[in-house]
Ligand SMILES: Cc1ncc(C[n+]2csc(CCOP(=O)(O)OP(=O)(O)O)c2C)c(N)n1
């Protein structure tokens with residue numbers, strides 16, 4: 001066991017994958033000599049040479065499209081988008097080719113690749129550096145969408161992503177890059193498609209992923225004082241989604257709150273809430289609620305703490321899970337107004 | 339008027355000559371010729387040979403003629419199939435036969451082609467089964483052929499996106515020690531898209547062996563070239579990326595094959611990408627569903643009939659004694675046979691399996707797809723029971 005940051009674990013995963021499989025090429029903007037703006041590719045060029053880890057021209061569609069061609073030639077590209085919002089120029093390549101080539105060619109041509117995206121906020125970044133863009137990818141059939149919340153998961157999920165036969169959008173919560181934990185590498189945690197109960201509890205289930213997981217865990221800890229014993233499920237892989245683990249938990253606890261940092265409207269949290277409600281209706285003592293970012297463009301740094309779901313907002317919402325069997329007065333008021 | 343001795347000295351040729359030779363222009367070898375390369379007159383009369391551009395061997399030109407005639411017949415048959423409802427839509431490349439066929443003839447079988455929706459004729463000329471080529475347009479699948487077998491990417495409709503794939507594939511091949519060349523087709527309109535520029539730039543920076551082949555057929559659906567660019571010609575788009583470029587008369591089959599052969603050789607020799615613009619003309623509407631009379635003058639189309647690439651090559655080969663009536667008739671008969679066979683095979687209703695919808699979304703279906711597959715299977719079973 002050693003104490004290390006998520007950034008280091010990701011770096012180790014890249015290095016180990018490059019060592020194990022010479023087809024793996026790592027490239028993007030500033031990933032070579034500099035080691036990436038977050039240093040996730042630190043030292044890879046020095047160790048593996050500038051043919052295995054290299055800088056590209058500044059063009060995100062170009063980077064991803066180039067990766068498509070490399071994958072067609074039998075290589076295993078791992079590309080870095082410098083920030084969430086700067087991956088948007090690549091969206092056409094991702095949605096029209098990366099996600100679809102296997103399907104369009106009836107399996108003849110697959111383009112396994114990993115698109116690493118530092119995402120979400122909480123780091124005081126200026127605009128265009130803090131978007132939660134997971135819903136765009138998760139809504140695109142053909143992409144696996146993965147986001148780690150722990151140091152060991154970061155390593156394990158990235159190794160699995162690079163080895164996966166399908167393209168993977170690998171979303172790295174920026175605010176967790178430099179959080180450290182005890183980790184034993186090379187770690188192998190649960191595989192793709194498996195959610196994990198991070199904290200067992202009996203009274204309600206908090207479902208979260210990526211940057212919202214530590215918030216949910218902190219809230220669960222604080223909830224003990226209020227007399228609530230909360231379970232926290234970490235989704236880990238948004239696609240493929242693990243209905244089984246989530247629904248088993250909610251059936252046990254009878255209450256569910258989905259916590260996401262992303263804005264709520266039409267988001268992944270909405271999808272999870274709908275799935276839980278469809279599968280657990282008779283086990284539920286309260287409607288499935290969501291705590292999400294506000295439906296606003298990501299705010300300026302001095303106001304991001306209002307936007308981001310924090311422990312207090314999570315606990316306030318837990319309080320609305322109809323603990324005394326009375327419906328939430330807000331729903332009644334809305335109903336009568338309608 | 340008097341001059342000072344100094345001024346006389348400064349003006350003298352001896353002192354103006356620099357001590358060291360002038361470095362070549364940084365654009366040397368990058369800019370296209372000011373006029374499109376031509377080796378045949380529109381009537382097929384050969385122009386004087388050029389030292390810098392070896393003429394293709396005559397066997398290659400006879401083969402080119404054969405494939406152009408068959409290709410044109412294929413194209414007409416495909417258009418006819420839209421009228422019979424056998425194809426959802428067909429973008430014709432009539433008038434562009436020299437480009438369609440020349441491009442694939444310049445390549446080896448193990449090279450890669452990155453076609454657009456316009457390239458059905460090029461793909462059949464490459465030897466891909468026409469029924470497989472038309473799968474996309476018939477609507478029973480997205481791509482009928484196996485790209486890895488025929489070394490041809492699926493026909494690409496998101497404009498210009500294939501340009502970066504070609505760069506990546508070509509670089510990946512050379513990275514792995516193979517001398518494969520990739521040829522990416524693109525239309526004049528699509529050169530305005532970012533991915534064309536990103537493709538050229540990536541290919542140049544990584545010295546990827548790619549030939550970018552622009553078929554400037556003067557229109558992007560209804561929009562004329564003047565709305566796409568203010569450049570003197572699209573071939574001038576290479577110089578900014580350090581990519582050598584050429585423009586060619588796209589209706590001169592001999593010139594097209596010669597220029598593309600040189601471009602492919604350049605790429606294969608490890609000198610990086612090459613850009614070729616062919617000036618041609620789309621004789622039909624954008625697709626069968628388009629009405630070209632809304633945006634172009636019939637006289638303009640008529641004028642291009644005199645520059646027909648098939649007639650031009652036929653005249654040239656006849657003039658050289660390489661083609662006679664019998665050979666022409668034989669090729670025409672082969673083209674008819676090809677079309678008849680296509681007609682027959684396209685008349686068969688394709689078999690589609692609804693449950694195949696769930697195949698190949700991922701290597702292994704997700705639990706959600708397994709569930710949805712089961713739902714569709716049950717719906718189909720219920721329908722079948724209802725019918726029984
Ligand atoms: C990104 C994108 N935008 C728009 C379209 C719709 N579209 C299909 S073909 C076409 C015209 C393209 O013209 P050009 O590049 O000159 O090729 P041509 O059709 O003449 O062969 C347009 C606008 C598209 N397929 N992709």
Ligand SMILES: [Mg+2]
Nearest residue numbers: 525526557558
């Ligand atoms: Mg055009």
